[in-house]
Amino acid sequence: MICDICNINEATIHVQELKNGKKKTLNICPHCASEHSLAEKEINGFNLAEILYNISSQMIKNGEEGEGGPAILNPDFVSDDVAHLKCSCGWDTVKFRETGRLGCPECYKTFAILLRDALKSMHKGTFHMGKQPGTIVDTNGQIATKILSLQKELEVSVQKEDYEKAAELRDLINSLRSENTTKAATRKTKKITTQKTKKKNG
Amino acid sequence: MKNPIDKLILNRVSWLADCGPDDDIAISTRIRLARNLKDTPFPLAASEEVLQKSVLAVQLASEKSKSLKNPFFMDMQDLSDLERAILFERRLISLDFSVRPRCSALIVSQHEDLSVMINEEDHIRMQAIHSGLQLLDVWDRINKFEASISDQIPFAYDQNLGFLTSCPTNVGTGMRASVMLHLPGLALANQVKPLIQGINKLGLAVRGIFGEGTDNLGNLCQISNQSTLGESEVEIIKRLEMVIAQIINHEKNARSKLLETSKNLLLDNIGRAYGLLKFSYIISSKEALNSLSMLRLGVDMGVIKTVDIHTVNELFILAQPAHLQKYAGNALSQAERDEIRANLIREKLKKNN
Ligand SMILES: [Zn+2]
Numbered sequence: 001m002i003c004d005i006c007n008i009n010e011a012t013i014h015v016q017e018l019k020n021g022k023k024k025t026l027n028i029c030p031h032c033a034s035e036h037s038l039a040e041k042e043i044n045g046f047n048l049a050e051i052l053y054n055i056s057s058q059m060i061k062n063g064e065e066g067e068g069g070p071a072i073l074n075p076d077f078v079s080d081d082v083a084h085l086k087c088s089c090g091w092d093t094v095k096f097r098e099t100g101r102l103g104c105p106e107c108y109k110t111f112a113i114l115l116r117d118a119l120k121s122m123h124k125g126t127f128h129m130g131k132q133p134g135t136i137v138d139t140n141g142q143i144a145t146k147i148l149s150l151q152k153e154l155e156v157s158v159q160k161e162d163y164e165k166a167a168e169l170r171d172l173i174n175s176l177r178s179e180n181t182t183k184a185a186t187r188k189t190k191k192i193t194t195q196k197t198k199k200k201n202g
Numbered sequence: 203m204k205n206p207i208d209k210l211i212l213n214r215v216s217w218l219a220d221c222g223p224d225d226d227i228a229i230s231t232r233i234r235l236a237r238n239l240k241d242t243p244f245p246l247a248a249s250e251e252v253l254q255k256s257v258l259a260v261q262l263a264s265e266k267s268k269s270l271k272n273p274f275f276m277d278m279q280d281l282s283d284l285e286r287a288i289l290f291e292r293r294l295i296s297l298d299f300s301v302r303p304r305c306s307a308l309i310v311s312q313h314e315d316l317s318v319m320i321n322e323e324d325h326i327r328m329q330a331i332h333s334g335l336q337l338l339d340v341w342d343r344i345n346k347f348e349a350s351i352s353d354q355i356p357f358a359y360d361q362n363l364g365f366l367t368s369c370p371t372n373v374g375t376g377m378r379a380s381v382m383l384h385l386p387g388l389a390l391a392n393q394v395k396p397l398i399q400g401i402n403k404l405g406l407a408v409r410g411i412f413g414e415g416t417d418n419l420g421n422l423c424q425i426s427n428q429s430t431l432g433e434s435e436v437e438i439i440k441r442l443e444m445v446i447a448q449i450i451n452h453e454k455n456a457r458s459k460l461l462e463t464s465k466n467l468l469l470d471n472i473g474r475a476y477g478l479l480k481f482s483y484i485i486s487s488k489e490a491l492n493s494l495s496m497l498r499l500g501v502d503m504g505v506i507k508t509v510d511i512h513t514v515n516e517l518f519i520l521a522q523p524a525h526l527q528k529y530a531g532n533a534l535s536q537a538e539r540d541e542i543r544a545n546l547i548r549e550k551l552k553k554n555n
């Protein structure tokens with residue numbers, strides 16, 4: 001497929017958008033994609049389209065590669081088991097493909113097969129390493145840095161399928177995290193007493 | 203009660219009016235967190251009843267939050283198209299949010315440094331914005347606010363995937379940290395393109411903030427993290443900060459090199475831009491933004507001493523279409539806008555002297 005913008009290079013990125021209820025696809029080459037600073041609203045869709053393209057190539061691995069562009073645009077190439085996934089919220093594979101969005105928290109489980117590789121290509125890792133609900137992560141990042149290095153180890157041990165070590169590391173990380181929460185709480189009370197003397201810098 | 207938009211518009215935008223570290227090159231720092239309510243369909247798939255409930259839940263939690271005092275609360279359906287466009291131009295809401303006001307609401311702090319979009323793509327999109335390069339301070343602000351409402355609202359969260367968002371590109375921390383940079387030196391030295399390519403390779407996103415097409419209007423660009431899963435918030439922030447610091451250095455070098463090797467060319471660019479802004483009666487948005495960029499460079503470098511930097515910053519916002527129409531008090535055609543824009547800029551620069 002040739003790039004819609006320069007009409008020269010091979011298009012490898014396929015941006016989908018919904019306009020007036022109709023699906024439109026823009027096929028662009030990496031060169032034109034970097035040339036065009038895409039507006040904010042397009043950025044997510046842009047990443048997503050690239051990733052959906054990866055999903056689609058995942059889907060056609062079993063089938064044959066045919067004409068008509070990436071499988072994401074061509075339902076014939078989507079293997080049956082992933083084409084008909086449906087979540088309790090009403091969201092299905094078709095809606096996920098059209099919007100690049102999920103319908104509810106549960107969708108992450110429903111569409112886990114489709115998401116696994118997509119998440120890998122979108123993000124630095126596959127485990128959440130940030131704050132948890134109701135906690136204040138230490139702003140200086142000392143504990144965070146420690147947790148981070150442990151989590152890197154965790155990922156390595158998961159890759160090596162050393163689940164015993166992984167479980168150990170997970171426990172250690174969780175205990176560090178709760179330590180972090182209590183520290184944040186004590187710092188909070190300390191801050192109140194020093195607030196009056198604190199001056200805004202800059 | 204007076205319309206909150208009328209009150210807002212009287213304010214100087216604090217993230218432009220305040221001084222911040224490195225604010226000659228880094229204009230502002232913004233961090234956004236996406237959150238969703240537990241066991242609830244995301245806005246895209248939710249019924250109106252669910253959407254209304256989530257507006258209420260977030261509103262109640264914000265009212266109790268100690269990190270947000272006497273905020274403005276706006277029901278998006280009560281606002282006109284123009285008013286929503288103004289909120290977009292002030293960077294308080296996204297473009298999507300401004301054109302699709304279905305059961306959605308906005309909470310804004312008095313100084314516009316903290317705001318919460320309810321029922322955008324996610325139930326909650328909260329952002330903190332400060333002037334200059336202050337990633338850790340901004341993180342501290344939004345982190346505390348998030349913690350203060352998470353005591354009252356259970357969020358959709360998974361032990362492995364973190365905070366669950368409608369779009370899988372945001373899952374994990376749900377955080378997008380971005381810094382707006384003004385890079386006229388690198389632009390004059392033709393170094394923006396290689397820079398953008400380099401930044402992309404580091405897994406960060408770059409985009410112009412006003413222009414939608416290929417033009418990098420006003421030499422402004424915004425740099426942000428792309429990955430939200432697999433790193434802690436502070437790790438992401440530190441990585442971003444390191445890259446930003448390097449870009450600021452490049453820009454400083456480019457400026458001093460220009461001063462050394464092509465001083466007259468530089469002064470000519472700045473002088474002409476100032477003249478254009480000061481004496482035009484018709485000025486397009488593109489011409490205004492590019493001239494304001496050169497004027498800002500002149501002020502930063504001490505070439506132009508009679509103009510206050512914050513006036514220039516403010517003009518970047520005020521010269522946009524919706525703000526101009528609010529200023530004029532009625533809807534304007536493009537031709538009328540170009541005239542009103544020229545008037546406004548002349549007035550502001552005169553007052554400044
Ligand atoms: Zn192309």
Ligand SMILES: [Zn+2]
Binds near residue numbers: 089091102103108
């Ligand atoms: Zn679902």
